[in-house]
Amino acid sequence: MGKLLLYTIQGCPYCSTARNLLDTNTIDYEEVDITPDSSNWRDKLQKMSGGERSVPQIYIDGKYMGQDDELKDLIDSKKIYEFFKNPPL
Numbered sequence: 001m002g003k004l005l006l007y008t009i010q011g012c013p014y015c016s017t018a019r020n021l022l023d024t025n026t027i028d029y030e031e032v033d034i035t036p037d038s039s040n041w042r043d044k045l046q047k048m049s050g051g052e053r054s055v056p057q058i059y060i061d062g063k064y065m066g067q068d069d070e071l072k073d074l075i076d077s078k079k080i081y082e083f084f085k086n087p088p089l
Contacts (some may be wrong), residue, residue, distance in 0.1 A: 002083035004029040007057040018056040018068040
């Protein structure tokens with residue numbers, strides 16, 4: 001079963017959008033709030049994603065999937081469910 005990580009900062013409207021998309025579609029995820037150390041985390045995220053420093057960042061099983069727009073596309077196309085054992089009907 002896939003593990004989804006959502007990297008966010010407090011007060012970010014795009015992070016709220018991503019969180020709402022996941023919650024509305026009942027997709028389990030772990031949120032990592034990088035607010036307390038965002039400068040260092042942004043450097044790490046840039047390396048992990050291959051260049052992206054902004055949030056939200058979505059990873060499934062350690063693979064960078066994109067941000068809120070890409071998450072919406074994955075959900076709308078139902079491709080996100082391919083990463084999980086029990087997709088909805």
